[in-house]
Amino acid sequence: MSLIPEGDPVASRRLSEAELVASVSPDAPDSDVDSVIVDPRRAGAATLEFARSVALGLSDTPPWLHSRFLYDDIGSRLFEEICEQPEYYLTRTEAGILEQCASRIREATGPVTLIELGSGNSGKTDYLLAAYAATEPSVRYVPIDVSAGILNQAKDAISVRHPTVTVTGVADTYERAFPLFKEFSPAMVLFLGSSIGNFDQRESDVFWQGVSDALSPRDFVLLGVDLVKEESLFNAAYNDAAGVTAQFTKNLFARINRELGAGIDLDAVEHVAHYNSEWQRVEIYARFLSRQDVYLEPLDRTIVVPKRTMVMTEISRKYDLEKMKEYLRCYDFAVREVFTDKKRWFGLLLLQRLPQMPRKSADQR
Ligand code: TRP
Numbered sequence: 001m002s003l004i005p006e007g008d009p010v011a012s013r014r015l016s017e018a019e020l021v022a023s024v025s026p027d028a029p030d031s032d033v034d035s036v037i038v039d040p041r042r043a044g045a046a047t048l049e050f051a052r053s054v055a056l057g058l059s060d061t062p063p064w065l066h067s068r069f070l071y072d073d074i075g076s077r078l079f080e081e082i083c084e085q086p087e088y089y090l091t092r093t094e095a096g097i098l099e100q101c102a103s104r105i106r107e108a109t110g111p112v113t114l115i116e117l118g119s120g121n122s123g124k125t126d127y128l129l130a131a132y133a134a135t136e137p138s139v140r141y142v143p144i145d146v147s148a149g150i151l152n153q154a155k156d157a158i159s160v161r162h163p164t165v166t167v168t169g170v171a172d173t174y175e176r177a178f179p180l181f182k183e184f185s186p187a188m189v190l191f192l193g194s195s196i197g198n199f200d201q202r203e204s205d206v207f208w209q210g211v212s213d214a215l216s217p218r219d220f221v222l223l224g225v226d227l228v229k230e231e232s233l234f235n236a237a238y239n240d241a242a243g244v245t246a247q248f249t250k251n252l253f254a255r256i257n258r259e260l261g262a263g264i265d266l267d268a269v270e271h272v273a274h275y276n277s278e279w280q281r282v283e284i285y286a287r288f289l290s291r292q293d294v295y296l297e298p299l300d301r302t303i304v305v306p307k308r309t310m311v312m313t314e315i316s317r318k319y320d321l322e323k324m325k326e327y328l329r330c331y332d333f334a335v336r337e338v339f340t341d342k343k344r345w346f347g348l349l350l351l352q353r354l355p356q357m358p359r360k361s362a363d364q365r
Contacts, residue, residue: 036151036169039176051260051298057311058294058303064312065252065286067198068173071118072255073149078248080121080150085240089233090194093346094224095124101339101348102131108336108350109220111136113184117174117191119143122154124192126161128222133162142184144170144177174207178214188220194346197226197281197317208331217355221333225319225347227340231275238273238282238316246271249286249313261297268292272310284314321347332356 050069057064071079083091105128114132116125122143132139141158145151151169158167170177181187189211199207211221238245249271256262272285288309295302305311324347325335333351340347 035167036148036155036171038148038171047259048298051296054256054260054294055296055299055301055303058305062312063305063309067314068146069255070248070252070313071146072251073147075248075251075255076120076145076147076150078244078251080123081244082240082248083123085242085244087236087240088245089237089345090226091124093341093343094192094194094348095127097339097341097346097348098124098127102127103134104337104339105222105350106131106135109186109188111186112220113140113142113187115142115144115177115181115184115187115189117144117177117189118193118195119145119154119169119190120147120150120193122158125190126158128190129158129162129165133164137164139165140168140184141165142168142170142180144172144174146171146173175210178210181211181214181219182216185216185219187215188222189215190222192222192224194224194226194316194319196223197319198314199317200315208328208333212331212333212353215353217353219353220336221349221351221353223349223351225321225324225349226316227345227347228280228318228320229345231277233345234275234282234318235273238284239271245273249284252313253286256294260295262294264292264294265290280318280320282316282318283312284316285310285312287311319347321349324349 053066053069057066082088111132114125114128116122119125122129125141125143129139129141139162143151143154148169148171151171155167155169158165170180181189196204196207215221250266250269253262253264253266253269257264257266268288268290270287270289272287273282275282288305288307288311291307292305293302294305321338321340325338328335328349328351332354334354335349336352337350338347339350
């Protein structure tokens with residue numbers, strides 16, 4: 001097995017699944033069965049990518065930071081804690097729907113590989129794994145997450161609870177995992193937790209085009225979306241009384257200090273979250289209580305962030321089911337079923353990739 005060294009010109013080439021599996025850390029004894037795949041060329045490149053993204057975002061008007069960087073191993077653990085807060089109804093509500101509907105989903109899809117984007121601790125997925133494992137002798141589960149730590153933890157928990165489920169974890173971004181979809185068809189891609197809401201409109205368009213292209217006809221997507229509702233529920237959910245969400249926002253800056261040597265005073269960073277009803281989205285910011293000179297070691301560059309700057313760290317869009325269905329049609333997805341809770345707080349959409357329609361050429365239209 002040859003691992004491509006960092007900085008190699010061929011490193012921009014995509015790894016095949018076989019190469020990815022071959023690159024699993026040698027200290028994983030059962031790596032050929034249950035594995036977490038980490039692309040060995042990514043480590044150095046990832047730090048530089050992080051530094052560039054921070055430089056770009058902090059010097060933009062208005063300033064922002066990409067939400068993907070919230071989820072390092074510490075951030076992922078904090079997010080698990082958010083999900084357990086009494087005000088954060090999303091995880092509980094979605095889990096309740098999954099518990100109710102897992103076997104109906106299984107009936108609708110038949111046997112498929114379960115691929116999950118942003119799988120985290122795979123907690124809610126347990127209901128689906130149970131339903132699929134009950135009806136098939138073996139099930140393949142491919143969780144994809146940017147935190148290798150949480151993938152390993154999830155893999156261990158699943159192998160105990162569901163010994164017939166083979167787990168192949170992929171520690172990478174969503175987009176870099178898209179090329180694997182075709183190899184796992186027939187498949188169902190799980191995109192839960194209303195993570196779609198963390199994309200802006202343009203990112204969402206790019207995402208659905210990518211998923212639509214990467215899937216084979218008749219493959220499925222199970223999409224979780226938080227629905228528009230009374231706004232005080234949002235303000236409470238993103239400002240939990242125990243302050244875990246505030247810690248989660250702060251960890252992004254602690255991570256910038258840890259990985260990029262920035263020296264930001266964390267006491268000067270304050271979590272601010274509120275619902276913007278015009279845009280139907282929660283906006284999450286870090287407010288700077290004093291000026292900070294943010295030094296980015298990998299770039300040897302300092303970005304000055306003035307006092308009172310609001311850095312946007314995340315948006316969480318809220319949805320209307322009918323509009324969402326129409327939108328998804330544009331990307332060749334048919335909505336097969338919609339599951340929701342009694343209060344209609346959260347929606348779970350079972351989508352199926354339609355066969356590619358023969359496209360009319362421009363002059364025929
Ligand atoms: N997908 C989650 C959501 O939109 C992510 C999330 C929850 C989040 N709480 C947060 C992101 C606080 C940033 C800050 O609800």
